[in-house]
Amino acid sequence: MSPPIQTVGVIGAGVIGASWTALFLAKGLKVIVTDPAPGAEAKLRDYLQEYCCAVPNATVAPDICLNNYTFVKDIDPYLGSVDLIQENGPERVDFKRRLFAHLDAKTPPHVLIASSSSGLPSSTFVTECTNKPARILIGHPFNPPHLVPLVEVVPHPGTGKDYVTAAYNFYKSLDKDSVVVNQETPGFIANRLQAAICAEAYSLVSRGVVSAEDLDKTVTSGLGLRWALTGPIMTNTLGGGGDFNHFMDHLGPALKSWLDDMEVNKFDFGSEEKVDDIKKKVNGWTSQVDLKKVEGDRDVLLADLVKGKLGQAGK
16 A cells, blocks of 8 residues: 655646645645746745635645745655655657656656646656556646646556556545546547537637637536536436437437538638638737636636535535
């Protein structure tokens, strides 16, 4: 049995790494953080001062959080004292291959090593790990990790089942809602779904079917509200009167005709003209919006929603 996870090493303190750090600290863990970027230490402290207090169901007060992490230039001397590593480096195979070979060689074999990679399967960058690659996997959060519960746990073919279970249970202990992706696939699950809906959204806006603002409103005032509570499959089941078979039999032919039209009119990411046009249309709207306020309002409502869901799950 591996020791309980009490100290986490966070590699990379950008948007994702800083958010992970806020979550870990608010849940009572010690954190060792490293990031070579200029000014990274000050930026992280500013982030934690602002966001540690926003973590739903935090178990530690914000002032204690700020005293429970250490920012280091070199994490190597601390690798023997961490119980888990959460990596948040650049989304480049060459970078991750070198980094994970180093981490695998320098950490005790029981230490779980998770990457926040948003699309690169770990099988592409564990190729030079010779110590214990079985403890390496993907722990991909949905941004921002300190608020959004989803974590995709994605093992590579050589990941040990015990480590998959350990990762799942660790994230669960932080009130994360983990899913295990049984087969590696580029982009995993959430980003593939997001890519599919965004591609159609870009098509509709670029063709002038709907404005960018009204496209978003269609999601936030309709689809998104339902999907926050019941995902697409459960929503379809409920839409079929509690019978998924009825839904498929009733709306399946219509879905096919819509998908056929979507294929004909799919957005061409390879067209510079199309890409420039969608940029112009989106920026024409968002340039008139206070994006900092939008982000702040989103985070407040997200935290309330997550707290509500956690309370409901506890009943």
